[in-house]
Amino acid sequence: MTAVVLEARGLELSFGQTPALRGADLTVMTGEILAIMGPSGSGKSTLLHCLAGILTPGAGEIHFAGRRLDTMREAERSELRRDRFGFVFQFGQLVPELTAEENVALPLLLGGRKRAAALAEARSWFGRLGLDGLEARRSGELSGGQAQRVALARAMVTRPDVIFADEPTGALDSLTGEQVMDLLVTTAREHGTTVVVVTHEARVAACADREVIVRDGKVTGLAAERMAS
Numbered sequence: 001m002t003a004v005v006l007e008a009r010g011l012e013l014s015f016g017q018t019p020a021l022r023g024a025d026l027t028v029m030t031g032e033i034l035a036i037m038g039p040s041g042s043g044k045s046t047l048l049h050c051l052a053g054i055l056t057p058g059a060g061e062i063h064f065a066g067r068r069l070d071t072m073r074e075a076e077r078s079e080l081r082r083d084r085f086g087f088v089f090q091f092g093q094l095v096p097e098l099t100a101e102e103n104v105a106l107p108l109l110l111g112g113r114k115r116a117a118a119l120a121e122a123r124s125w126f127g128r129l130g131l132d133g134l135e136a137r138r139s140g141e142l143s144g145g146q147a148q149r150v151a152l153a154r155a156m157v158t159r160p161d162v163i164f165a166d167e168p169t170g171a172l173d174s175l176t177g178e179q180v181m182d183l184l185v186t187t188a189r190e191h192g193t194t195v196v197v198v199t200h201e202a203r204v205a206a207c208a209d210r211e212v213i214v215r216d217g218k219v220t221g222l223a224a225e226r227m228a229s
């Protein structure tokens with residue numbers, strides 16, 4: 001039987017007068033690759049940030065691996081984000097002053113790993129992700145696709161339970177985007193990592209095991225969505 005890894009119930013969150021989530025419910029199973037789609041401004045990123053413990057909802061509950069995430073102390077939540085979650089965003093996520101391998105090693109260094117061991121572990125991801133030879137480059141010297149693969153290596157290096165990806169292919173041309181998404185899916189499946197990916201691209205969502213739609217701050221399944229239209 002597959003276990004639930006993340007569960008959100010009745011999430012509500014407003015930015016000032018703007019409601020972003022209005023009673024969002026979502027259950028994510030361990031090892032599942034879940035795509036979150038929906039119109040612009042519907043609340044997808046806000047939902048992802050709540051699930052990842054970056055934003056705290058105004059109402060509702062979030063459970064991760066049986067623990068209540070939304071009421072956790074910030075220090076504990078940030079530890080959880082560092083050790084159990086990985087993140088891939090659309091842009092600007094690599095630290096420009098660091099080399100590619102230092103960027104990948106960063107979560108390990110922040111977790112207290114010794115520099116030599118962290119760098120060795122970081123380097124071991126380069127071959128797997130088609131990045132051989134790029135270890136010493138800085139982000140300004142990488143193509144968009146290479147930078148996203150480095151970001152993927154950085155997200156995977158701690159062997160997280162869940163990877164949260166927000167439009168990971170949004171800044172890439174379609175072929176490069178497809179390659180990055182393929183790598184994300186293959187690597188996640190190999191390691192049993194759960195992936196929650198926000199995307200507006202049907203091609204990206206097609207790589208997922210399941211797709212949900214966020215509309216007006218609520219989550220609907222694809223089947224319900226089709227019946228309503």
Ligand SMILES: Nc1ncnc2c1ncn2[C@@H]1O[C@H](COP(=O)(O)OP(=O)(O)OP(=O)(O)O)[C@@H](O)[C@H]1O
Binds near residue numbers: 015020041042043044
């Ligand atoms: N930091 C913020 N401050 C104020 N309003 C915000 C903030 N973040 C999001 N919002 C608002 O909350 C609503 C949901 O935004 P969110 O970014 O979650 O939508 P989205 O579905 O991810 O959109 P997109 O596909 O365009 O990225 C929108 O009305 C947005 O303008």
